[in-house]
Amino acid sequence: MSHLDPEVAALLAMGEQASEEDRRHLDACTDCAAEVASFARAVVAGRAAGEGEALLTPPDRVWESIRSELSLPDDTAEPAAHPREASVVPARPHVAPRRRRMSRRPVFFVLAGAVAAVVTIVTAVWASGGIVPRPQVISEARLDGFPSWSGAVGEALLERVDGHDRVSVDLDASVPENGYREVWLLTGDASDLVSLGILDGSSGTFDIPDDIDLSKFNVVDISQENVDGDPGHSGDSIVRGTLSAP
Ligand SMILES: [Zn+2]
Structure with a gap:
């Protein structure tokens, strides 16, 4: 309507x-x-x-x-x-x-x-807080840098707002001018993954699709991606961490 x-x-x-x-x-x-x-x-x-x-x-x-x-x-x-x-x-x-x-x-x-x-x-x-619901923190993760990204570190926060889950990430890393950064949710054994979106700058918030089982997809990963038309993970992770209760 x-x-x-x-x-x-x-x-x-x-x-x-x-x-x-x-x-x-x-x-x-x-x-x-x-x-x-x-x-x-x-x-x-x-x-x-x-x-x-x-x-x-x-x-x-x-x-x-x-x-x-x-x-x-x-x-x-x-x-x-x-x-x-x-x-x-x-x-x-x-x-x-x-x-x-x-x-x-x-x-x-x-x-x-x-x-x-x-x-x-x-x-x-x-x-007065009547319209905007207060986000509830479900879990959080410290994101550790990969060896090829020395000094890189980040944080992720899984929040529930109005019945929907979202992840907020912060990335502290010196990143190249070329390419872009992408945020992913991985299963604990990294056998499956889903893209949450492109990280513009050093922080961002991403809605998690309702059909994602967060008990399985509990790892947050931020990757360096090349502009090559490949929608998959480049394999070049900058930081990664496992979500756990705060
Ligand atoms: Zn109307």
Whole structure:
């Protein structure tokens, strides 16, 4: 199910007639209904707010959406939130039945006000720990360097977040400019392995596919890989270590 475009949600919040399709989606989707309700509350607050009420900058996706709607080039600067803009918010923006004909600028300023309120709410919930679940550390590993990688060392942390497992790794090694580093899970006897992904820089976090049996795949390995089109392990391990309970 694709959700309502944020701009559409804002228009609905301002009282524009919902299309049959949007109405059906709103009936079915509590997330979007809540978004429209939040926008509506913010629009009321925005209309009530006088001058001197600074607007916050809306999230990137809202600006992306507006930018693509207006066919603006990618490097168009995002308008900075400024108290003066608050006075530009019209008491009641004219919303033409056909969206193509309506003026976009007032929509943006009202939207900015609405988004400011939503961002405030979301930030407050996030800060209270209501949305982002706390990761639970399952096991950890010290990653020891292989002889050909003297001085290399690393750490791995296996965490469970929201029912899913992930591995965070840190690598401290002097690596060559060419090639790339790849993170692997191996079985204890190294008879089987699965790639978790490419390590960009010295640290990264990788989701573990749900079908991986972590009681068997309990070894973390970081390898040096060449750009040779071979998806397999190069055989050139930099560090490796076995996960165990902390
Ligand atoms: Zn939705």
